Amino acid sequence: MDLSRRRFLQAAAFTAAASGLTVACGNGSGSAGSKNGKSLTLWYWGGALSDKVVAEAKTHFAKEVKLTAASIGGDFKSKLTTTLAAGTSVPDITGIKGEDMASFLPNANRFLDLNDLGFKDISSQYLDWKTKLARTEDGKQIGFPIDIGPTALFYRADLFDKAGLPTDPDKVAARAGTWDDYFALGTELKEKVPGTYLVNNIGSVFNMAVGQGTERFIDKDNRFIGDQDHIRKAWTTAVRPYTLGLDAKINDNSWNAAVGKSLSTELGAAWHALDIEQAAPKTKGKWRVCAMPGGPANQGGSYLALPKQCRNPEEAFKIISWILSPENDARGFADAAIFPAAPAAYAMPAMTGGDPFFGGQKIIEVFGPAAKSIPASYEAPADAAVMAPFMTELTSIESKGKKPDDAWHDAVSQAKQIARRQGVS
């Protein structure tokens, strides 16, 4: 077919216009100049918010704005970072995972200060330590706490019973008050019920033990403190179950298969209950929860934030404070095991009921007090990166039988190097 010049130019112009249109649409949500936009986009990931509450928010605010919620899959942080860096198509409201918050704080200027929008007045409703983790040194609040991850000890009451150990949560908590007590209990359990293990891997113990302290790997003056006593102590604690033979050494995806079979206890955050329930539905009614050895720590728990490009900050703030009000927070717990950051919710009927998976136990009685007594610690932007070599070396102990002392020295020297790379002195 011979294309005439005119037809060709027409086609080319049409294509160009179409692509221009696409670009314009892509830009639409981010660069609108007006601050009173009529539509808002919300980015979150599956399980970050109760889908029911989000759906209700849409109808609740339908008169004022059109709320479009998008459940973003894959690596959420990367997607958010790239979008923010690009500056276009930025969501008006976005979720931020708790573990990523520290790395967003140095770029707080990309977000709106929620205190200006009225968070100041309601912040007392939310747990102070959690709120503080999303605040910059100069007092800018960029994250509105969604949930927290108070940790506890999950255990198989039926296996405990078989071993002649107490099964009542209070009694188990008393028997496993410290890490040493807990490992002693594990040794006894293993003798009576062969083939079961106390912990899935020692990295999880290390993670918990570090979280129980008030300091992590980098201090407020941006100095590396990962080689000091508090980390060394957590390390020694983590290595104990390995030397005692209580470690299941699970570092692959087989956790799912192990949880209903060879694992007798699990250390985990409140949201971990759902993982166990999904991985081992047949063990329904056999699990219980009690206070964690050595005190609670926090694991995970997320925030909502308003990027600077938000088209209607007032309305967006109204929406997030509605979604995260204590009443709706409590529903999030019932719907999706999202543990509220608002203590008022802990007394609400949605949370005080018995959980059939845990044999009707009122698990809020364990997580509620845990949530309030979590030690506040400073988390530096490079903290997760600096922690990684410790986790790796712990897996080296498990997989290669590396001497714990050698592993410790390698972990420290590797962590120091990463710290230097990330600008920590």
Next chain:
Amino acid sequence: MLSYWRQYLAISPFFLIFGIFSFVPVFYSLYLAFQRWDGMGTIQFVGLQQFRFLWDDPVFWMSIRNTLVIWVLSTVPTLFGALVLATLLHSVRRFKGFYRIALYIPNVTSIVAVSIFFGAVFSNNFGLVNAILGTVGISPVPWLSNPWLIKLVIALLMTWMWTGYNMIIYLAGLQAIPTQIYEAAKLDGAGPIRTFFQITMPIMRPIILFTVIISTINGLQSFSEPQVLFGSNAANPNLGGPGQAGLTTLLYFYQSAFVNNDYGYGAAIVWAFFVLIMVLVVINWRVVQRGRKS
């Protein structure tokens, strides 16, 4: 050239898209290799500092070793198996299409799905392989925690995926060999093995070289396999499994740039890796040249 402007315009979309989405990012990453950047904040020029860090980083060198070991462990059986399968398939008379499709399917299956499958099959505690070994009284093998077995499983996965692909290429090459040559050899009394090594192999040489190069590129880019195999619900995924035995260079790059928000260092890793691949290409080329002269 100007009189062909319409044709050039017609093929321009590819080059525009390639330019915007491949060419520019490649050189932007070269620029980033000399900076410190967390992905959002200000970009800070640090000169060669990232490369100095790289030189002293034992994890980087380990990742290179891992990648090369996995590459050798997967490429050799892949190419050998492909050649054997292609020869077999070439002599098959019935169900040719079926065999071709069946052997090619692994290559079009999603790597993620295959990795999840392999993870389940080779799982230390509840895997199929260990279950089968258990029935004959062999104690469980730590497939996914022993440093060597981790590499072996990843290599096996890649072999499974790429054998069929190379087989199709070999098959095309085999079919291009005129049958008269084989007939002549048969008349001269050459057996099948002799025919294979003295006729098939020399004629197939350029095709084998092509697959070696393609396999080198694929093998050195292994990333998804270890990422999915060890991207569990552990506290720190993307570390490449127990003892980082499955940490390939590209996975290390991903971890540095996108998990640790250290984009400058990530860029330095891939550029250093690029230099290494160039060295391998030169070696490859030298080997080919020598072969031609003789």
